[in-house]
Amino acid sequence: MTAPLRYAYYPGCSLHSTAREYDTSTRAVARALGLSLEEVPDWTCCGASSAHVTDPFLGFALPARTLAQASDMGLDLVAPCAACYGRLVAARAEAGRHPDFVKRFERATGRRPAFSGRILNVIELFAEPAVAATLKERVKRPLEGLKVAPYYGCLLVRPPKVTGFDDPERPVAMDRLLESLGATPVDFAFKTECCGASLGISRKELVVELAGRILRAAKRAGAEAVAVVCPLCHTNLDGRQEAAAASHGEPLGLPVYYVTELVGLALGLEPAALGLGKHLTDALGLLRQKKLA
Amino acid sequence: MPSQKSPLRVVGEQGRGNLLREVAALASLQVGACYQCGKCSGGCPLAYAMDYQPRQVMRLLQCGLVEEALRSRTIWVCATCFTCTARCPRDIDIAGVMDALRVIALRRGVRPADKNIDVFHRSFLGSVRCLGRSYELGLLAAYKLGTLRLTEDVPLGLKMLAKGKLALLPGPARGRGEVQAIFREADLGAGATTTHADGDTGRGGGQP
Numbered sequence: 001m002t003a004p005l006r007y008a009y010y011p012g013c014s015l016h017s018t019a020r021e022y023d024t025s026t027r028a029v030a031r032a033l034g035l036s037l038e039e040v041p042d043w044t045c046c047g048a049s050s051a052h053v054t055d056p057f058l059g060f061a062l063p064a065r066t067l068a069q070a071s072d073m074g075l076d077l078v079a080p081c082a083a084c085y086g087r088l089v090a091a092r093a094e095a096g097r098h099p100d101f102v103k104r105f106e107r108a109t110g111r112r113p114a115f116s117g118r119i120l121n122v123i124e125l126f127a128e129p130a131v132a133a134t135l136k137e138r139v140k141r142p143l144e145g146l147k148v149a150p151y152y153g154c155l156l157v158r159p160p161k162v163t164g165f166d167d168p169e170r171p172v173a174m175d176r177l178l179e180s181l182g183a184t185p186v187d188f189a190f191k192t193e194c195c196g197a198s199l200g201i202s203r204k205e206l207v208v209e210l211a212g213r214i215l216r217a218a219k220r221a222g223a224e225a226v227a228v229v230c231p232l233c234h235t236n237l238d239g240r241q242e243a244a245a246a247s248h249g250e251p252l253g254l255p256v257y258y259v260t261e262l263v264g265l266a267l268g269l270e271p272a273a274l275g276l277g278k279h280l281t282d283a284l285g286l287l288r289q290k291k292l293a
Numbered sequence: 294m295p296s297q298k299s300p301l302r303v304v305g306e307q308g309r310g311n312l313l314r315e316v317a318a319l320a321s322l323q324v325g326a327c328y329q330c331g332k333c334s335g336g337c338p339l340a341y342a343m344d345y346q347p348r349q350v351m352r353l354l355q356c357g358l359v360e361e362a363l364r365s366r367t368i369w370v371c372a373t374c375f376t377c378t379a380r381c382p383r384d385i386d387i388a389g390v391m392d393a394l395r396v397i398a399l400r401r402g403v404r405p406a407d408k409n410i411d412v413f414h415r416s417f418l419g420s421v422r423c424l425g426r427s428y429e430l431g432l433l434a435a436y437k438l439g440t441l442r443l444t445e446d447v448p449l450g451l452k453m454l455a456k457g458k459l460a461l462l463p464g465p466a467r468g469r470g471e472v473q474a475i476f477r478e479a480d481l482g483a484g485a486t487t488t489h490a491d492g493d494t495g496r497g498g499g500q501p
Binding site for chain 1: 319338339342370372373374375376378379386388392393395396399407409410412413414417418421425426427429433436440445446449452453456457458459460464466467468469471472474475476477478479481
C-alpha cells in the first residue's frame with residue numbers, strides 16, 4: 001500500500017446546499033481512488049458572483065481568506081466548484097498586483113494571503129498523473145454508448161491568463177476524461193458559452209434563454225446528456241431545463257451530470273451513493289436504459 | 294419613462310476626467326486602446342439584453358460619457374463570463390471594466406438600471422457578511438422582500454427543498470468573525486448589503 005495522495009479540499013457554499021450531490025460524488029470518488037481530501041478548516045464563502053462586482057477589495061479578500069487557511073495545510077488545493085476555483089485563482093493573481101489589498105487583508109484578519117501550492121479544478125485533479133493512472137485501473141463499469149456533451153462553462157477557461165487551463169475557445173480536457181471513462185464525448189459549439197450564472201434568480205428569463213441555447217446545441221449535436229463542473233451551471237441547465245424546453249418549443253430531456261457523478265458510475269459506485277436522485281431533470285432513466293445503473 | 298434625477302455630480306471636463314481615471318485605476322486599463330472592432334459584442338451571450346453593447350460602453354468611455362455608462366443596464370446584465378476579455382485583440386479586460394463601472398456606480402449612489410440584479414447581490418453579500426457563508430433560503434427571502442417578487446419560482450424552490458438542496462437552517466462558519474472584519478475593511482457604506490441579515494455587531498476579527 002502506498003500512502004494516500006492528500007489534497008486540501010474547499011467545497012464552498014453550494015456544495016453544502018444546492019450542489020450537495022457534487023460534494024457527495026466528489027468525496028465518494030476520492031475514496032474509491034484512495035485520495036485523501038482534507039477540508040479546509042473554517043472555510044468561508046469565496047464571494048462569487050457578487051463580491052467582485054461590489055468592491056474590488058472584497059472580491060479579493062473573501063477568497064484570499066481561504067487561500068490563507070489552505071496555506072497552513074501545506075497541500076495543493078482542490079476546488080470542485082468552477083466559480084470558487086475562478087475566484088481563488090483570481091485572488092492569487094490579484095495579491096501580486098495589489099500590495100495595498102494584501103496590507104488591508106493582513107490588517108483585517110491578521111493572516112497572510114499567500115498560497116504557494118497549486119489550485120486545482122476537478123478536471124485537473126483527475127488529470128494528475130497518479131490519479132489518472134489509478135482511475136484507468138479502477139474503471140469497472142465503462143460508460144459505453146453514453147454520448148455526453150462536455151460543458152465547461154466560463155470560469156475554468158476564462159480569463160485564460162488567470163486560470164491558465166486548457167484552450168479558452170475549444171477545451172478538450174473534459175472530453176479526454178469522459179473518454180477515459182468509456183463514454184463518448186460529443187463536440188458542440190457551446191462548450192464555453194455562459195449559462196447566465198446568478199442571473200438565474202434576478203433575471204430568470206435570460207437564463208431560460210441561455211440555458212435553452214446550450215441544451216439545444218448539445219441535443220442537436222447528438223448528446224444524450226450533459227456533463228458540468230459548476231453548481232450554478234447545474235442549477236441553470238438542470239433546474240431551468242423544463243422552462244427552457246417550453247420557451248424554446250423543443251423537448252430537451254437531457255440529464256445534467258456533475259462530472260464526478262460520471263466518474264463514480266464508471267468506478268462502479270451506486271447512483272444513490274453519488275446523489276443522483278437529487279437532480280430535478282431525471283438522471284436515472286437514461287442510466288437504466290443504458291444498463292449503467 | 295419617468296425622468297431620473299442623477300445623484301452624480303460631475304462638473305465639466307475635469308469631473309469627467311476624474312471619473313475616467315477612477316475606472317482606469319480600478320480596471321487597470323486604457324480604454325483608448327479599444328479600436329471598436331466589436332468582437333466583444335459579437336461574442337457576448339447577453340448582448341441581446343443590454344441597452345449598450347460592450348463595444349458601445351467602451352466608446353462611451355472614450356468619449357468621456359462616463360455617467361451614461363454608469364447609468365446603463367449593460368453593467369448590471371453582464372454576467373462576468375469573460376468572453377469579451379478572452380477575445381479582445383487589444384488585450385483590454387472588458388469584463389473588468391464592467392466590474393469597475395458597477396463598483397463606481399454603487400460608490401456614487403447611481404440608481405442601478407436593473408434593480409433586481411442589484412438586490413440579488415446585496416442579499417447574497419448580506420448573508421455572507423452575517424454567516425461567513427451563503428445561506429440560500431435566507432438570501433432568497435431577503436431578495437424576495439427587496440424586490441417584492443414574492444411568488445416567482447416558488448414551485449422550483451419547493452422542488453429543491455424536497456430534494457434536500459436547500460438547507461432549512463443556516464450553518465454559520467466559525468471564521469465569520471474574520472469575514473466581518475473583511476467587510477468592515479472594505480468599507481462598503483450602509484447600502485451594499487441588506488440590513489436584515491447583517492449580523493455584523495463588531496465582534497470577531499482575526500486579530501485585535
